[in-house]
Amino acid sequence: MVQAKAWILTKHFDGFPKESNFQLKVEELPEPKDGEVLLEALFLSVDPYMRPFSRVRMKEGDVMIGTQVAKVIQSKNAEFPAGVHVVGRSGWRSHTISDGSGLIPIMPDWPRDVSLSLALGIIGMPGLTALYGIEEVLGLKAGETLLVNAAAGAVGSVVGQIAKIKGCKVVGSAGSDAKVAFLKELGFDEAFNYKTVASWEEALRKAAPEGYNCFFENVGGPFSSVALSQMKDFGRIAVCGSISTYNDTQPQTGPFPHMTMIFKQLKMEGFMQSRWEKKHPESLRRLMGWLKEGKLQNREHITKGFENMPAAFMGMLQGENTGKAIVAV
Amino acid sequence: MVQAKAWILTKHFDGFPKESNFQLKVEELPEPKDGEVLLEALFLSVDPYMRPFSRVRMKEGDVMIGTQVAKVIQSKNAEFPAGVHVVGRSGWRSHTISDGSGLIPIMPDWPRDVSLSLALGIIGMPGLTALYGIEEVLGLKAGETLLVNAAAGAVGSVVGQIAKIKGCKVVGSAGSDAKVAFLKELGFDEAFNYKTVASWEEALRKAAPEGYNCFFENVGGPFSSVALSQMKDFGRIAVCGSISTYNDTQPQTGPFPHMTMIFKQLKMEGFMQSRWEKKHPESLRRLMGWLKEGKLQNREHITKGFENMPAAFMGMLQGENTGKAIVAV
Numbered sequence: 001m002v003q004a005k006a007w008i009l010t011k012h013f014d015g016f017p018k019e020s021n022f023q024l025k026v027e028e029l030p031e032p033k034d035g036e037v038l039l040e041a042l043f044l045s046v047d048p049y050m051r052p053f054s055r056v057r058m059k060e061g062d063v064m065i066g067t068q069v070a071k072v073i074q075s076k077n078a079e080f081p082a083g084v085h086v087v088g089r090s091g092w093r094s095h096t097i098s099d100g101s102g103l104i105p106i107m108p109d110w111p112r113d114v115s116l117s118l119a120l121g122i123i124g125m126p127g128l129t130a131l132y133g134i135e136e137v138l139g140l141k142a143g144e145t146l147l148v149n150a151a152a153g154a155v156g157s158v159v160g161q162i163a164k165i166k167g168c169k170v171v172g173s174a175g176s177d178a179k180v181a182f183l184k185e186l187g188f189d190e191a192f193n194y195k196t197v198a199s200w201e202e203a204l205r206k207a208a209p210e211g212y213n214c215f216f217e218n219v220g221g222p223f224s225s226v227a228l229s230q231m232k233d234f235g236r237i238a239v240c241g242s243i244s245t246y247n248d249t250q251p252q253t254g255p256f257p258h259m260t261m262i263f264k265q266l267k268m269e270g271f272m273q274s275r276w277e278k279k280h281p282e283s284l285r286r287l288m289g290w291l292k293e294g295k296l297q298n299r300e301h302i303t304k305g306f307e308n309m310p311a312a313f314m315g316m317l318q319g320e321n322t323g324k325a326i327v328a329v
Numbered sequence: 330m331v332q333a334k335a336w337i338l339t340k341h342f343d344g345f346p347k348e349s350n351f352q353l354k355v356e357e358l359p360e361p362k363d364g365e366v367l368l369e370a371l372f373l374s375v376d377p378y379m380r381p382f383s384r385v386r387m388k389e390g391d392v393m394i395g396t397q398v399a400k401v402i403q404s405k406n407a408e409f410p411a412g413v414h415v416v417g418r419s420g421w422r423s424h425t426i427s428d429g430s431g432l433i434p435i436m437p438d439w440p441r442d443v444s445l446s447l448a449l450g451i452i453g454m455p456g457l458t459a460l461y462g463i464e465e466v467l468g469l470k471a472g473e474t475l476l477v478n479a480a481a482g483a484v485g486s487v488v489g490q491i492a493k494i495k496g497c498k499v500v501g502s503a504g505s506d507a508k509v510a511f512l513k514e515l516g517f518d519e520a521f522n523y524k525t526v527a528s529w530e531e532a533l534r535k536a537a538p539e540g541y542n543c544f545f546e547n548v549g550g551p552f553s554s555v556a557l558s559q560m561k562d563f564g565r566i567a568v569c570g571s572i573s574t575y576n577d578t579q580p581q582t583g584p585f586p587h588m589t590m591i592f593k594q595l596k597m598e599g600f601m602q603s604r605w606e607k608k609h610p611e612s613l614r615r616l617m618g619w620l621k622e623g624k625l626q627n628r629e630h631i632t633k634g635f636e637n638m639p640a641a642f643m644g645m646l647q648g649e650n651t652g653k654a655i656v657a658v
Contacts (some may be wrong), residue, residue: 052588220587242587251584258549258571259381259600268597270590 002029002038002282004095006063007309009101013054016247017317022064022310025033029097032288037080037103039070039088041306045120047154048218051246064092064309067125069106070118080105087119094154094306094329107284109311111292118291121324122158122298127287128280129240130216134166136237137271138214142167145208146280147227150243151191152179154324160215161296168214171207173200175319182322186297188309200226205328211235220245225254228266237268247317299323331358331367333424335392336638342383344468345576351393358426366409368399368425368433369419370635373645373656374449374567375642376483377547382573393421393638396454398435398445409434416448421634423658436613440621442631447620450486450653451627456616457602457609458569459487459545463495466567466600467543471496474537476556477573479547480520481508483653487616488545488623489517497543500536502529502552504648511651515626529555540564554583557595566597576646628652 030057032038034086045067059066067089075082077100085106113119114123121127133155134140146163150156151172152328164187172183172191197203200223204212211232217224220242231237245252246249260266260301276283290296301321303312306329316325337352338392361367374396386394396418404411406429414435419425435448450456455471462484463469469492479489480501489499493516501512501520512520518534526532527554540561541559546553549571560566574581605612619625630650632641635658645654 052592056592070415091617183619196607217587220585224585224587239587239590242591245588253582253584254551255580256479256553256571256574257586258546258553258568258599259574261597262571262601263381263385263599265601267599268590268592270587270592270594270596272591272594275594 001031002095003027004029005306006091006094007092009054009060009062009064010060011060013051013247015249017051017310017314019064019310024307025063029095032074032076032097034076036097036099037072037077038074040087040100041070041090041094041096041329042069042085042118043069043120043314044306044309045094045125046309046316046325046327047126048241048246048317049244051317052242053323065089066091067117067120068093070096085116087124092309093247106135107175107281111288114288114291116126117300117302117324117326117328118298118325121286121300122291123297124285125273126324127156128276128283129155130162131169131283131287132273132276133216133238133240133271134162135152135183136173136276138216138236140168140214144215145169145171145210145232147171147173147204147208147212148212148216148218149173149194149223149227150241151188152182152322153218153319154321155240156216156218157183157186157299157323158296161186162290165190165290165295168238169208171204173203173219176313177324182299194223200229201229204230207244214238216240217242221245221252222254225257228257228260231260231266233262233264235264235266237266239268239270243317301325303327305329330362331424332356333358333422334635335630336421336424338387338393339385340389340391342380342576343612344578346380346639346643348639353636358424361403361405361547363405365426365428366401366406367403368415368419368427369398370399370419370423370425370658371414372398372449373635373658374454374636375638375656376455377570377572377646379573379642379648381571389658391563393416393436395420396449396595397422399425413491414445416453421638425520429651434611436504436610443617444621446629446631446653446655446657447503449655450483450629451625452613452616454602455483455653456487457605457612458484459491460612460616461602461605462490462545462567462569462600463491465605466598467545467565469495469543470496473542474498474500474539474561475502475545476502476533476537476541477547478502478523478552478556480517481651482547482648483650484569485545485547486512486515486628486652487625489549490515491619493517494619494624498537500531500533500541502548508535508651511628520537523552530558533559544566544609545569546571550574551583554586557586557589560589560593560595561592564595565594566595568597572646585621610614623646630654631654634658
């Protein structure tokens with residue numbers, strides 16, 4: 001018998017999440033039955049998508065959704081023997097009984113000197129999101145200029161680095177001077193603190209007077225309108241996130257984008273990485289290759305303790321993290 | 330010597346165009362020089378795009394931009410002998426001296442029983458816009474459901490008919506009961522009067538409870554937000570026009586589209602037909618073929634008299650026309 005902890009969404013978020021939206025539940029898990037495994041979480045992910053998806057994928061009383069790196073600690077499933085590590089969509093749970101469906105084994109040649117937590121970040125969903133956004137949605141080409149916002153976040157920081165690998169000029173927007181310095185370390189050509197610049201128009205124009213071919217959108221809201229106005233003809237926009245609007249109680253409004261989209265013949269596409277799931281194994285290997293070659297740098301913001309998951313989640317939504325926000329059990 | 334009349338934009342539009350924005354100028358044209366022709370306008374086009382483009386393509390005092398079907402009445406250019414008909418971008422002019430650049434001869438096998446005015450409509454720019462929006466932007470496939478607004482207009486009415494040729498379900502929104510009846514005549518599966526239905530949400534849902542694969546956007550503004558919410562996953566939106574916002578003095582605002590675009594992985598693209606200019610000759614032949622086979626029906630709203638161009642333009646912006654708005658000299 002194992003005591004499992006789980007974080008419950010007690011009440012749907014209304015505006016910015018509060019401690020009172022969450023409740024820690026403790027329960028005894030039974031022994032795994034034939035075909036089942038018992039998982040123990042090592043690292044859990046907190047991601048922006050959890051805020052909007054809580055509305056559509058969860059009901060009150062459900063365990064918070066999410067992905068984790070876990071170790072199989074008991075197994076009655078030959079596919080996942082005790083001791084192996086997997087990525088699973090178990091939600092915010094310390095221990096989970098699983099029949100194995102949906103579990104993804106950590107790649108067998110995962111280097112010993114690379115933390116398994118990266119399977120939730122640069123060698124996981126956020127890395128894949130960056131890669132597919134650039135290759136499948138934007139079709140980014142060498143010599144083009146790319147803008148990315150929330151650029152110091154889990155996805156944005158990988159976007160900028162992949163765009164540099166592809167021979168592009170990269171401009172990043174982030175929410176603190178420390179993050180801006182981090183972006184410069186990563187090789188971004190230009191970066192600015194959107195909270196302190198006098199004008200987004202000016203900051204964007206100064207960073208790329210030639211305009212932007214591509215825009216990797218993580219933020220939404222008023223920034224998107226300003227960015228749209230500085231796209232070049234036939235510009236492409238990959239709509240990955242909209243973190244500035246996730247906590248709205250009333251939807252924020254802005255000017256309709258149609259006129260700008262027509263005059264400049266812009267293309268804008270919303271996407272989720274799951275669309276290219278068949279490519280995941282090959283894509284993860286490419287990301288790992290770039291990491292090992294030193295072409296991708298990784299940064300994590302690690303919160304210790306399963307009990308701190310709500311705090312880590314809320315901190316991430318407020319931009320406390322530079323790089324990927326992770327909870328280490 | 331020929332007396333030419335031309336309509337001048339005396340002052341940039343501020344809000345809805347007024348008579349006082351226009352002035353009729355009369356001038357004597359010289360004889361054409363070597364390489365030049367003298368054109369006489371037969372039909373002139375008034376189109377929604379003239380309103381927004383006046384800001385970016387014209388200065389005060391310029392002749393209004395626009396396309397016309399004209400006859401060469403004097404020629405010192407062997408390529409365009411006297412008597413031939415051309416489509417030219419001469420603007421709102423009764424007579425024009427041209428060196429031939431940019432003139433497009435009416436296709437040599439233009440049927441005698443088809444009015445040359447159609448070269449400004451269904452066998453011209455609006456027809457091409459409809460065709461490219463459907464084939465190049467939306468990639469519309471048989472069995473899909475398409476929504477088009479301003480559906481009884483020059484572009485919308487062709488969009489719906491081409492979508493029917495392609496084996497799709499077509500829903501149209503238009504601004505009067507007579508227009509709705511016209512859409513039914515054209516073979517639209519569903520049509521509604523957006524000015525009188527109690528709720529756009531309900532009207533759209535009732536017309537296509539299954540949701541929309543494709544949306545041909547001519548209107549912009551609040552209608553676009555409602556339509557977005559009823560797109561199916563992986564829906565595509567061709568942004569062709571935004572007539573509901575052209576006369577804004579302050580930009581209208583609406584909810585940012587990002588969240589909907591992400592959840593449904595929608596693609597939205599602004600376009601102008603000029604992008605596919607190389608395909609025009611073949612495309613015009615296809616449109617003419619459909620017309621002659623009876624697969625496309627044409628409707629025009631003809632205003633008589635060059636002196637009525639401003640009135641025809643303003644009437645078109647108010648939706649007085651069913652089908653293509655044309656001025657016959």
